[in-house]
Amino acid sequence: MEGQVILLVIVGTIAVMLMAFSVVFFVLLYRRKMLQSQLEMQEIKTKHQEEMLNATLRSQEAERNRLGTELHDSVGAMLSSIKLNVEVAKRKEGLxxxxxxxxxxxxxxxxxxxxxxxMMPIILKKYGLKHAIEDLFEKLLSENLKVSIKQWDDPSLTEQDSLMLFRIVQELLNNSIKHSSASEIDFSVSKSSDTIKIEYRDNGIGFPQDVLENSDGMGLLNIKNRSQVIQAKCFFSNDKEGGAKVNLVLPTSIG
Structure with missing residues (x-):
């Protein structure tokens, strides 16, 4: 009789342990599935946000292109016509x-x-990214500002991604001119088997520390958003010798 009791106790203990193990197992399995579901939802949300950002920026570019065309073809043509009429009136009346x-x-x-x-960089469409950036630089050259391309390995980007990079360079130049008091600006594009590295630097006063920590100024936010569209990682820093430095790193596969 005593042996049967002991056997029942052992069997009961084993049963309780199996039940406890089963509960723990199913709780862990449930948590794992919940975590996996949350990660999938976050991934879907992030992808959706990226798609929305991409669509928004491309929509902005389409609107810029439309307005630029209107300015060039309509307003520009009207002004040229007015000028011609004024010149005719001047010749006839001697005014x-x-x-x-x-x-x-x-x-x-x-x-x-x-x-x-x-708003509508025609030179980018006609002659490509390098000529478009060179044109930007040439318009800024003066006795007080030297702008140059130190290295150019053709990144072979699509037309849309080239436009995004062109806008990034525009924003960087605006930042240097408005805030840095720079006298020199250097730009380079280097390409390896798996990455494209883009470096922009000036010899101005550099980024304020709070801007570096947050990177939430309108200009830097625009750069970060456009970098995200071309799958580029963006890094803001101050050079040891003084001045601001911005590095973009993107996969060669995007080109």
Whole structure:
């Protein structure tokens, strides 16, 4: 009788242990599935956010292109027509007083053309990314500012990704001109078997520490967003010798 009791106790203990093990197993399995589900949801959310950002930026570029075309083809043409009529009136009537008007018209036409080209970089479509960036640099060259491309390994990007990189360079140049007091700006593109490395640096005052820590200024946020669209990792830093430095690293497969 005593042996049967002991056997029952042993069997009961084993049963309880098996039940406890089963409960623990199913709890862990449930938690694992929940974690996996959360990760999948986060991945879907992140992918959706990236797609939304991509769509938003490309929509902005399409609108820029439309407005640039309107400025160039409509407003620019109208101003040129007005200028022609004023010149005809001046010749017929001999009105020297119209010279200042013609001067203002020339300046306005030049500004409209410049704005339209910034909004719709025709040179990028016609001649490619390198020529477009060189054109940006040439317009900034002066006695007080030296801008140069130190190295250029053709990144072979798609037209849309080239436009995104072009906008990034525009934003970097604007930042240097407005905030850095730089006298020199260097730009380089190097390519290896698996990565494309882009480096931009100036010799100005560098990024403020709070900007480096947060990178949430409008200009830097635009750069980060556009970098994300071309799958580039973006790094902001200050050079040891002074000045701001921005590095982009993107996979060669995007080219």
């Amino acid at each position: 020297i007083s119209l010279d200042p008007v013609l001067g203002h018209l020339d300046e306005t036409i030049s500004q409209v053309r410049s704005i339209s080209h910034q």
